[in-house]
Amino acid sequence: MIVATREPGDTALGQALRSLLLTQDWADQPLQPMAELLLYAADRAQHVETVLRPQLAAGAVVVCDRYVDSTVAYQGYGRGLDQSAIAQLNALATAGLRSDLTLWLDLPVAIAAERCQARGQGDRMEAAGLAFQERLRQGFQAIAAAEPDRVVRIDAAGDPDQVAARIQAVVQQRWPR
Numbered sequence: 001m002i003v004a005t006r007e008p009g010d011t012a013l014g015q016a017l018r019s020l021l022l023t024q025d026w027a028d029q030p031l032q033p034m035a036e037l038l039l040y041a042a043d044r045a046q047h048v049e050t051v052l053r054p055q056l057a058a059g060a061v062v063v064c065d066r067y068v069d070s071t072v073a074y075q076g077y078g079r080g081l082d083q084s085a086i087a088q089l090n091a092l093a094t095a096g097l098r099s100d101l102t103l104w105l106d107l108p109v110a111i112a113a114e115r116c117q118a119r120g121q122g123d124r125m126e127a128a129g130l131a132f133q134e135r136l137r138q139g140f141q142a143i144a145a146a147e148p149d150r151v152v153r154i155d156a157a158g159d160p161d162q163v164a165a166r167i168q169a170v171v172q173q174r175w176p177r
């Protein structure tokens with residue numbers, strides 16, 4: 001069984017947190033980086049205990065759209081929060097549950113921005129600007145360089161079928177049938 005899930009937003013609490021995190025309605029009182037970090041952590045704690053651990057215990061293969069590496073990239077490299085505090089919070093929220101493999105879909109920031117524009121109005125993170133997006137990309141690069149066996153870069157240029165084929169090749173190499 002394969003279970004597809006995501007952070008933030010897979011649980012009922014997570015859906016409420018996702019809309020708080022991604023809305024642009026905070027203009028008058030911008031969401032502070034530490035508050036943002038703690039909200040992502042709350043989503044993760046709920047998700048790990050009520051979805052990820054039960055599904056793994058039932059024998060499922062779990063495919064999660066974003067996990068702790070996104071916090072290191074976005075709140076660490078992007079917002080500039082202390083990486084050791086992030087590591088401690090990630091460890092608390094996950095109680096040590098790690099991914100076997102993280103696929104980083106990498107795209108030059110300008111092309112990613114074009115795709116976002118084509119999709120319409122962006123969310124709060126997408127509206128954070130090109131310099132922020134560049135820091136994220138550097139962050140994911142550093143994460144992948146530090147743990148090359150666990151974090152694999154996927155070239156996300158090209159059409160969806162091409163990107164899917166690249167993902168399939170990495171997964172098949174990792175877990176041959």
Ligand SMILES: Nc1ncnc2c1ncn2[C@@H]1O[C@H](COP(=O)(O)OP(=O)(O)OP(=O)(O)O)[C@@H](O)[C@H]1O
Nearest residue numbers: 065115116118119126156157158159160161162163
């Ligand atoms: N290979 C591709 N070529 C062109 N457009 C793409 C491709 N992959 C995704 N898109 C488009 O880019 C937009 C964003 O893609 P997607 O929904 O997968 O990202 P996302 O998970 O929302 O991204 P993020 O997590 O950074 O917000 C969508 O409009 C999607 O149709």
Ligand SMILES: Cc1cn([C@H]2C[C@H](O)[C@@H](COP(=O)(O)O)O2)c(=O)[nH]c1=O
Nearest residue numbers: 007008040066067070071074075125126
């Ligand atoms: C888990 C996680 C996510 N984010 C950011 C990354 C994205 O901008 C949004 C989620 O939107 P998506 O379209 O579902 O990818 O949240 C983050 O900043 N920190 C995190 O830990």
